[in-house]
Each structure stands twice: as structure tokens, then as C-alpha cells.
Amino acid sequence: MTVSITDVARAAGVSASTVSRALRGRPGVSEEVRAQITAVAAQLGYIASQSASSLASGRTFTIGVVVPYVGRWFFGTVLDAAEQVFSAAGYDVLLYNLGSPEARKRFFTKLPVRKRVDAVLSLLIPEAEEAAALRSLGVPLATTVGGPLPGFTVVGIDDRAGAESAVRHLVNLGHRRIGMISGTSGPLHWTTPIDRRQAYLDVLADAGIEHDPALEADGDYTVQGGERAMIELLAASRPPTAVFAQSDEMAMGALRALRRHRLKVPEDVSVVGFDDHELADVMGLTTIAQPVAGEGAEAARLLLRQLDEPDAEPSRHVQMPLRFVLRETTAPPNPRGPQ
Amino acid sequence: MTVSITDVARAAGVSASTVSRALRGRPGVSEEVRAQITAVAAQLGYIASQSASSLASGRTFTIGVVVPYVGRWFFGTVLDAAEQVFSAAGYDVLLYNLGSPEARKRFFTKLPVRKRVDAVLSLLIPEAEEAAALRSLGVPLATTVGGPLPGFTVVGIDDRAGAESAVRHLVNLGHRRIGMISGTSGPLHWTTPIDRRQAYLDVLADAGIEHDPALEADGDYTVQGGERAMIELLAASRPPTAVFAQSDEMAMGALRALRRHRLKVPEDVSVVGFDDHELADVMGLTTIAQPVAGEGAEAARLLLRQLDEPDAEPSRHVQMPLRFVLRETTAPPNPRGPQ
DNA sequence: CTGTTAGCGCATTCAA
DNA sequence: TTGAATGCGCTAACAG
Numbered sequence: 001m002t003v004s005i006t007d008v009a010r011a012a013g014v015s016a017s018t019v020s021r022a023l024r025g026r027p028g029v030s031e032e033v034r035a036q037i038t039a040v041a042a043q044l045g046y047i048a049s050q051s052a053s054s055l056a057s058g059r060t061f062t063i064g065v066v067v068p069y070v071g072r073w074f075f076g077t078v079l080d081a082a083e084q085v086f087s088a089a090g091y092d093v094l095l096y097n098l099g100s101p102e103a104r105k106r107f108f109t110k111l112p113v114r115k116r117v118d119a120v121l122s123l124l125i126p127e128a129e130e131a132a133a134l135r136s137l138g139v140p141l142a143t144t145v146g147g148p149l150p151g152f153t154v155v156g157i158d159d160r161a162g163a164e165s166a167v168r169h170l171v172n173l174g175h176r177r178i179g180m181i182s183g184t185s186g187p188l189h190w191t192t193p194i195d196r197r198q199a200y201l202d203v204l205a206d207a208g209i210e211h212d213p214a215l216e217a218d219g220d221y222t223v224q225g226g227e228r229a230m231i232e233l234l235a236a237s238r239p240p241t242a243v244f245a246q247s248d249e250m251a252m253g254a255l256r257a258l259r260r261h262r263l264k265v266p267e268d269v270s271v272v273g274f275d276d277h278e279l280a281d282v283m284g285l286t287t288i289a290q291p292v293a294g295e296g297a298e299a300a301r302l303l304l305r306q307l308d309e310p311d312a313e314p315s316r317h318v319q320m321p322l323r324f325v326l327r328e329t330t331a332p333p334n335p336r337g338p339q
Numbered sequence: 340m341t342v343s344i345t346d347v348a349r350a351a352g353v354s355a356s357t358v359s360r361a362l363r364g365r366p367g368v369s370e371e372v373r374a375q376i377t378a379v380a381a382q383l384g385y386i387a388s389q390s391a392s393s394l395a396s397g398r399t400f401t402i403g404v405v406v407p408y409v410g411r412w413f414f415g416t417v418l419d420a421a422e423q424v425f426s427a428a429g430y431d432v433l434l435y436n437l438g439s440p441e442a443r444k445r446f447f448t449k450l451p452v453r454k455r456v457d458a459v460l461s462l463l464i465p466e467a468e469e470a471a472a473l474r475s476l477g478v479p480l481a482t483t484v485g486g487p488l489p490g491f492t493v494v495g496i497d498d499r500a501g502a503e504s505a506v507r508h509l510v511n512l513g514h515r516r517i518g519m520i521s522g523t524s525g526p527l528h529w530t531t532p533i534d535r536r537q538a539y540l541d542v543l544a545d546a547g548i549e550h551d552p553a554l555e556a557d558g559d560y561t562v563q564g565g566e567r568a569m570i571e572l573l574a575a576s577r578p579p580t581a582v583f584a585q586s587d588e589m590a591m592g593a594l595r596a597l598r599r600h601r602l603k604v605p606e607d608v609s610v611v612g613f614d615d616h617e618l619a620d621v622m623g624l625t626t627i628a629q630p631v632a633g634e635g636a637e638a639a640r641l642l643l644r645q646l647d648e649p650d651a652e653p654s655r656h657v658q659m660p661l662r663f664v665l666r667e668t669t670a671p672p673n674p675r676g677p678q
Numbered sequence: 679c680t681g682t683t684a685g686c687g688c689a690t691t692c693a694a
Numbered sequence: 695t696t697g698a699a700t701g702c703g704c705t706a707a708c709a710g
Binding site for chain 4 (some may be wrong): 353354355356357360366368372391393394395396397454583611
Binding site for chain 1 (some may be wrong): 341386388389390391394395404406408409410411412414415416418419420422423426427430432433434435436438439442445449450451453454455502562568591592594595597598617618620621622623632
């Protein structure tokens with residue numbers, strides 16, 4: 001019932017190989033024959049079987065995308081952009097959502113992508129063995145998170161520079177007691193929280209401000225965590241007049257905690273985030289914007305390029321530009337407030 | 340280099356067919372032989388080629404998921420939950436992100452999922468011809484949006500009841516001038532905005548409140564649209580004292596417009612949304628919670644069941660429960676405010 | 679430029 | 695319970 005390549009060949013009065021060549025735009029077919037075959041194929045509604053094609057050629061025209069949590073804004077946005085690039089180039093996307101430890105383990109032990117994909121885009125930071133497992137696939141690899149990783153093309157941002165401009169903004173406004181809500185370090189290779197924290201320390205030192213450990217709290221990169229962290233900071237003997245949250249989601253949690261404490265933002269406390277979450281604008285959050293969709297699209301493009309030119313050097317590191325976005329959650333410290 | 344079924348067969352001293360049967364748990368293999376083969380396969384790191392397997396059997400163990408926009412919270416959350424169910428059952432997910440008209444057209448004309456998937460979960464409402472194209476695939480179909488659709492299993496909510504409880508809440512608080520920010524109707528089959536609007540009209544009528552067309556504005560289901568719509572409502576000769584937004588995202592846009600207009604929520608204007616977006620809690624938004632992840636998981640489960648029992652009736656309609664969530668954006672009308 | 683010949687790796691008859 | 699033969703639908707190498 002389903003029309004195969006031989007059906008098309010018969011209807012067009014040619015051989016199957018000619019149909020194959022014609023439809024895939026390969027050379028060695030006269031234009032008239034190609035046109036005729038194309039017409040017949042369209043009329044018959046012929047679509048090549050992916051399985052048969054990739055079994056015969058080894059190519060799958062499919063990209064595997066590995067994500068820790070699709071529902072989260074950051075990952076959803078990266079995935080969205082990457083998928084558009086892939087599908088525009090004729091590639092399908094196999095999605096693996098590895099939120100739970102079981103799913104993650106299952107994926108890396110069974111490696112269901114084996115022989116199923118031409119390349120892999122990982123939005124999660126692989127542990128050492130996981131990275132090795134991916135490399136064993138023998139296909140181009142890329143990621144949009146974490147630092148340089150052998151065998152991977154990585155598209156990222158300058159976490160250090162971004163965090164610096166955020167904290168410097170607070171310093172320039174006149175703040176001296178500047179708190180930080182950070183994310184847990186997570187996997188070993190995840191340099192982001194470390195880099196952002198280092199920038200915070202550097203700017204403070206540079207401004208001659210002594211670092212107070214009581215002004216740092218862990219927000220776990222979640223809204224709830226950010227809220228908890230802010231509450232913690234407010235409980236300090238001398239609470240901060242400004243806070244740098246390492247992500248917008250934690251910053252939003254902080255805003256909520258402040259509102260519950262009847263503290264005004266930015267009059268009583270300033271808050272600056274990082275990422276430029278889609279809702280940061282609605283909440284008036286001052287932040288460091290990173291081109292999330294751009295990162296996904298760029299990683300996808302680099303992967304496709306490697307597929308086209310297998311000779312080019314396999315891995316590289318691209319840094320995307322950051323942008324400081326001034327909104328309504330930052331202001332000079334309140335002179336009547338607590339110092 | 341890559342180990343095939345014959346390699347395993349040779350190493351185990353049996354035939355390829357026996358390996359195939361043993362590894363897939365089919366009957367007709369003695370337990371000792373099966374155990375031995377399993378061990379050898381594991382040791383060799385054998386993974387069956389998906390292409391070869393599905394070419395031979397017709398089964399792909401892959402589900403196609405069609406999404407209008409992965410980056411949006413609602414779809415990302417549904418996808419996340421569905422993927423977990425699928426992958427736990429041993430199915431891979433092929434993702435199609437159909438945000439742009441070109442991508443959508445490309446998908447439905449080329450139907451890349453043909454012969455590639457065992458079932459399709461659509462998170463977008465197909466037009467008539469699109470639905471027909473999907474049905475032509477001859478595989479089980481499901482969706483989590485829109486009303487009943489021939490050939491589809493649909494998992495949804497009672498939009499009418501949800502919207503009613505939202506508007507009734509405002510009426511019970513004493514509001515008489517109640518505005519609504521609605522979404523455009525979109526595809527013909529999309530009954531959601533129509534149902535929610537009808538509920539709004541019904542509750543007003545039931546409360547003896549005359550409907551004022553100037554109190555309705557289109558918010559396009561986006562934050563920006565919600566903001567514009569709220570501004571529009573505020574420009575009315577007699578602006579509303581309360582607003583029902585048909586989605587949380589539009590409600591958030593409305594909150595922003597109100598803040599910019601220096602109007603206090605809920606003192607000056609009450610706002611109630613719909614969905615219970617992950618950030619609704621942070622913003623203190625009163626809303627109607629729908630179990631988004633639950634819908635995705637349930638749809639996935641129903642699809643898998645159809646795969647297991649092809650005899651069961653092909654399509655059905657499931658309604659998931661809604662929940663009214665009272666937060667901080669609604670209160671009785673301000674007696675000193677404009678009536 | 680086109681057709682013929684072989685597989686790609688596996689699942690599924692049919693025999694044994 | 696097992697093995698040998700056959701074909702899934704297509705691509706690639708080789709002829710012509």
C-alpha cells in the first residue's frame with residue numbers, strides 16, 4: 001500500500017537507482033529525466049523510507065539533542081532555536097530529556113542514539129564517563145553549557161565578564177554591602193557558578209570592599225531557592241542593600257521574598273539578575289542578557305558545518321556577546337536605610 | 340568496527356535469528372541460551388541498529404511530537420512530561436517544532452514522520468487538511484489542546500468551568516466592571532478562547548451585569564499582547580475594576596501595564612489569570628491551575644496503550660481537573676476608586 | 679547518463 | 695528449541 005522507490009521507478013519508466021539519484025539531487029541524471037521523476041514521485045506521494053535509506057547509506061539525517069529539563073525556559077529556548085536550524089537544513093531531531101537520574105543513567109548506558117544520529121547537541125554537562133560515551137559514538141558533538149570539553153564544540157558566554165558588569169553596576173550605584181545568590185556547583189565541569197562568583201569577588205576587591213561570607217547564599221538556580229536564599233540574607237546581622245543573583249529565576253525568587261518582607265525594590269534593596277529570562281522584562285528586572293536562542297542556533301550551525309566538512313578541525317570554543325540591561329530593580333542605596 | 344547481530348551470533352555460537360529472539364524476549368529460546376546470549380551481547384556492547392530493525396519489522400519504537408513552540412512554558416512542560424513517559428517505556432521522541440509558517444508547511448507537506456514513528460502526539464491544533472495528513476499516517480494520534488477531533492485521543496480541560504470560576508470569583512468579590520483579555524481565536528478548531536469567553540458572558544449575565552464590549556481586548560496569548568490589551572482597557576471611558584485574563588502570560592503583561600500606570604494591584608484593579616504558569620506563584624497571581632504536566636503524561640500514556648492494544652477503541656476525550664488558586668492579585672473593588 | 683548487482687542489519691517465515 | 699533462507703527499501707559500486 002505504501003509507495004516505494006520501485007513503484008516510482010516503474011511509473012517513470014526508469015530504474016530505482018535513477019530515482020534515488022534524481023530525488024536526492026545527485027549528479028548523473030539529465031534534467032528532463034529528473035524533472036519527470038520528481039513529478040511522478042510527487043504525484044504518487046512518495047517519501048523515502050528513512051530506515052531503509054540510513055541502513056543503506058549510514059547517514060540518518062537526524063540529530064540527537066540531550067536536555068536536562070525541556071520545561072525550563074533556558075533549555076526550551078535553546079532547543080527551540082536549534083531545532084529550527086536543524087529542520088531547515090533537512091535534519092530531524094531526536095529529543096532526550098534527562099531530568100531524572102534514572103533517565104540519565106538509562107540514556108548513557110544504552111546510548112539509544114547509537115547508529116541513529118549524525119551528531120549530538122548536549123545541553124547538559126556530561127560527567128567524564130558520559131562525555132566518553134558520547135565521544136564513542138564517533139559523531140560531531142556540541143554543547144551550549146559549561147567550559148571547554150575535549151571533542152565538543154562549545155558555544156557559550158563570558159560568565160566572568162557578565163557577572164563583573166552586574167556587580168560593578170551595583171558598586172557604581174554606591175552600594176557597599178552587596179550580597180550574592182549563587183547556584184550550587186552541580187557537575188564538576190560546570191564552571192558557570194564558579195566563574196560568576198569569582199567575578200563577584202574580584203569586583204568587590206577592586207572596589208576595596210571587604211568580602212563578607214554572610215552575604216552569600218545558595219539559591220540552587222531555582223525560583224524557590226532564590227527566595228530561600230534571600231530570606232537567609234535578610235536574616236544577617238547587617239543585611240545587604242543590593243543583591244546579585246546568578247540567574248534571573250533566583251532573582252525573581254529574591255524579589256518575592258523582598259515583597260513578602262515589605263521591602264521595596266529598588267528603594268530598600270537593589271536586585272540584579274543574569275540571563276534575561278523572557279519574563280525579566282515584565283518584572284522590570286535589571287539583568288545581564290545572554291543570547292540564549294542565539295547560542296542554540298549557533299551551536300546547531302557549527303554542528304551542521306562539521307557534518308558538511310568533516311575535514312575541518314573538530315572542536316572549538318565560541319563566545320556569544322552579553323548585554324547589560326538596565327530596568328527598574330536597581331538604584332542607589334537608600335540613605336535612610338540600614339548601612 | 341561496529342558490532343552487529345552476526346558478531347554476537349558467532350561469539351555465542353548460535354545463529355542470528357536466535358540472538359534476535361533472545362534479546363527481544365521472544366519465546367522459543369531456552370533460558371540458558373538466552374542468558375548466554377545476553378551476556379555475550381552485553382560484553383560486546385551490542386546495540387541493535389534501529390534502522391535495520393524497523394526496516395525489517397515495521398516498528399520504529401519512536402513517537403513523533405509536534406509542537407508549535409517548544410520555548411513556551413506550556414508546551415515545554417507538556418513535552419517534558421510526555422517525553423518522560425515515552426522514554427520510560429522504551430520509546431524515543433522525534434521532535435518537530437512548527438513555530439514558523441514555513442516549518443509548519445514543510446512538515447505537513449513532506450510529512451517526515453512517515454514510516455518513522457509508531458504514533459504522533461500533537462501539541463498544536465491541526466487545520467482540517469493537516470489533521471487529514473496526520474490520519475493518513477495510519478498510526479495512533481493524540482493531542483492536549485483543542486476540542487474533540489476525529490481520529491485523535493484528546494486530553495484537555497473544561498475551559499468553560501475554569502473560566503467560570505475565575506470570573507465568578509471577581510463577581511463574588513463585588514466587582515461589576517469586569518474586563519477580559521482574550522486570545523485571538525487562531526485556528527478554527529481552537530475552542531479554548533471561545534469557551535472561556537462564553538463562560539465570561541454567562542457569569543456576567545447570571546450576575547445581572549450588562550456586558551460592555553469596551554471591556555474586552557485582545558491579548559494574543561502573549562505577555563506583550565496582555566500589556567497592550569490592559570492599556571487599551573484602561574483607556575476606556577469607564578475602565579474596569581477587575582480583569583480576567585485568559586492566560587497567565589497575558590495576566591502578567593496586564594500587571595506590568597498597571598504598574599506602569601501607577602495603579603495598585605489588587606487595591607485599584609484585581610487581576611485573575613488562567614493556567615498557573617510556573618512564575619504565577621512568584622508574581623502572586625490568582626489563577627486557575629491546570630495540570631499541564633499531567634496532561635502531557637496522560638496523553639502519552641493513552642498513546643502507549645493504543646500501541647499495546649490496537650483493538651481498543653481508537654479515540655476518546657479525557658478532561659483533567661482544574662483548581663482555583665487564590666493569591667494576591669484579587670480583592671474587593673476599591674470603594675474610593677472609579678466605579 | 680543510466681541500469682544491474684550487491685549488500686546495509688535485522689525480523690520473520692519455514693524447515694528441521 | 696534452533697537454523698537457513700528471504701526480504702524490508704534503499705544506496706553505492708560497477709558496468710555499459
